Amino acid sequence: MPDARDLALVLTGGAPLVVMETHDEARAIELLARVAREQDRDLFQWTCTDGLRRVGFGLQVEQPAEHAEAEAVLRHVKERAAPGVYVLCDFHHWLLPEHPRPVRLLKDIALRRAASPVSLVLLSHRLALPMELSRLAARFETALPDEAQILGMVRDEARRWARLNPDAKVRSDDATLKQLVANLRGLSHGEVRRLARGAIVDDGAITESDVEAVNRTKFRLLDADSVLSFEYRTERFAEVGGMARLKAWLELRRAVFLGAGAPGIDPPKGMLLLGVQGGGKSLAAKAVAGLWGVPLLRLDMGALYNKYHGETERNLREALKLAEAMAPAVLWLDEIEKGLGTADQDGGTSQRVLGTLLTWMAERTSRVFLAATANDISRLPPELLRKGRFDEIFFVDLPDAATREAILAIHLQRRGLAPERFDLPRLAALSGECSGAELEQAIVSAHYAALARDAALDQAALEEELLRITPLATLMAERIQTLRAWARERGVQPA
Numbered sequence: 001m002p003d004a005r006d007l008a009l010v011l012t013g014g015a016p017l018v019v020m021e022t023h024d025e026a027r028a029i030e031l032l033a034r035v036a037r038e039q040d041r042d043l044f045q046w047t048c049t050d051g052l053r054r055v056g057f058g059l060q061v062e063q064p065a066e067h068a069e070a071e072a073v074l075r076h077v078k079e080r081a082a083p084g085v086y087v088l089c090d091f092h093h094w095l096l097p098e099h100p101r102p103v104r105l106l107k108d109i110a111l112r113r114a115a116s117p118v119s120l121v122l123l124s125h126r127l128a129l130p131m132e133l134s135r136l137a138a139r140f141e142t143a144l145p146d147e148a149q150i151l152g153m154v155r156d157e158a159r160r161w162a163r164l165n166p167d168a169k170v171r172s173d174d175a176t177l178k179q180l181v182a183n184l185r186g187l188s189h190g191e192v193r194r195l196a197r198g199a200i201v202d203d204g205a206i207t208e209s210d211v212e213a214v215n216r217t218k219f220r221l222l223d224a225d226s227v228l229s230f231e232y233r234t235e236r237f238a239e240v241g242g243m244a245r246l247k248a249w250l251e252l253r254r255a256v257f258l259g260a261g262a263p264g265i266d267p268p269k270g271m272l273l274l275g276v277q278g279g280g281k282s283l284a285a286k287a288v289a290g291l292w293g294v295p296l297l298r299l300d301m302g303a304l305y306n307k308y309h310g311e312t313e314r315n316l317r318e319a320l321k322l323a324e325a326m327a328p329a330v331l332w333l334d335e336i337e338k339g340l341g342t343a344d345q346d347g348g349t350s351q352r353v354l355g356t357l358l359t360w361m362a363e364r365t366s367r368v369f370l371a372a373t374a375n376d377i378s379r380l381p382p383e384l385l386r387k388g389r390f391d392e393i394f395f396v397d398l399p400d401a402a403t404r405e406a407i408l409a410i411h412l413q414r415r416g417l418a419p420e421r422f423d424l425p426r427l428a429a430l431s432g433e434c435s436g437a438e439l440e441q442a443i444v445s446a447h448y449a450a451l452a453r454d455a456a457l458d459q460a461a462l463e464e465e466l467l468r469i470t471p472l473a474t475l476m477a478e479r480i481q482t483l484r485a486w487a488r489e490r491g492v493q494p495a
Contacts, residue, residue: 004035010140015136021125021126024188046089052068052076073088084119095127095133144186150181161200180214183328184196227299228322229300236287236291239410241436243396245394246284272385275395275483276435278472297331298332301335331371393493401428404428412443433471434471438472
């Protein structure tokens with residue numbers, strides 16, 4: 001067991017203090033107990049509720065609690081503790097500036113490590129050491145389970161359920177089971193078992209709905225003051241009109257992204273969708289997650305920024321770290337130019353954010369697909385657009401007549417209206433240079449007008465509403481032509 005071997009080396013390596021950060025306290029204690037037995041040493045555990053107790057074989061408590069106060073246990077360890085490994089749980093509460101005595105006692109114990117038979121371990125979910133202790137401590141991280149271990153734990157939970165239900169067997173298929181295992185990566189052993197048990201116990205089956213529920217729970221477990229949001233609704237490409245090239249491009253890369261491709265082929269890293277507002281870029285970005293069956297995470301570029309120096313970049317690093325923990329996943333950056341546009345009045349913050357993002361894009365190895373959208377190409381820094389940043393850049397133009405027909409049919413069906421009741425070619429012809437968003441809004445407005453007349457939405461009402469629209473393409477014709485020329489001159493792929 002690599003964790004046990006590595007922890008044994010840390011405990012015998014001379015570090016005065018050992019820091020273990022994990023949410024899986026039970027497994028950490030079990031690991032410490034195993035190493036202590038192998039080294040023929042006693043293990044003592046301290047909590048503020050139970051005090052100091054000796055932990056014996058099988059993790060049972062062997063003596064009454066003593067030294068319940070933090071200062072008392074440290075004085076005991078410093079002055080008269082028996083040889084052994086002492087693990088202090090959740091001791092981060094006593095490492096704050098308002099508690100100078102516990103910090104000094106820890107330093108005294110650490111400085112006497114060479115003459116002491118005691119190993120001191122600080123165990124917590126997150127632990128920041130004061131400066132006076134930081135160079136006296138070694139950090140140890142327990143390894144998260146890999147896919148083979150996760151699959152074994154899922155099967156263990158399935159066998160446990162089957163023992164409780166002798167007449168039934170857990171139902172699933174290979175594709176769904178593989179997807180569940182992939183989405184459980186990044187969690188601790190205890191969390192994996194709990195989520196796998198929750199997926200099985202309600203109906204004795206592992207289905208796509210269970211995978212979605214696991215993703216939601218996983219995000220809540222991992223999220224801590226993040227600017228990421230978990231998008232619960234991922235669109236299907238059947239709900240996206242047009243964009244045939246983009247759909248084909250994504251379909252070719254689906255198997256490789258999900259880990260079923262040939263060895264040596266790098267998984268796709270991302271795409272940038274440029275185009276006019278309301279053209280369906282955001283809808284297409286969301287549909288990538290639906291097509292590939294992975295979680296969709298949205299990074300709010302506006303929420304990144306913080307007035308304190310360095311906090312904005314830290315927010316971005318934490319968000320990207322969380323996205324990697326959720327892998328495989330799609331990370332959606334909507335209107336990326338609003339967060340990365342060059343600015344001379346922000347003290348260089350936008351440039352530091354850009355540098356952090358570019359470094360992550362170049363160095364990441366996790367299966368996080370970056371789906372970014374932009375409306376104003378002039379505000380994007382050139383470093384972001386050079387070859388290699390994105391796998392491909394697509395230009396999303398206004399829909400042509402055939403695509404407008406498809407979009408109208410999609411929105412009519414979504415509202416329970418049969419598209420065959422309408423003359424879609426005529427509606428498409430009347431809609432001119434309307435965007436997808438404008439077509440949807442025309443249907444919504446026509447529906448309201450029909451309800452006011454206590455009538456059903458019909459062809460005439462929809463035609464009347466379409467004729468009232470002044471498309472954005474007319475209001476911003478010069479800007480759209482500039483965008484089209486930019487894309488054409490640089491050979492950007494049409495979507």
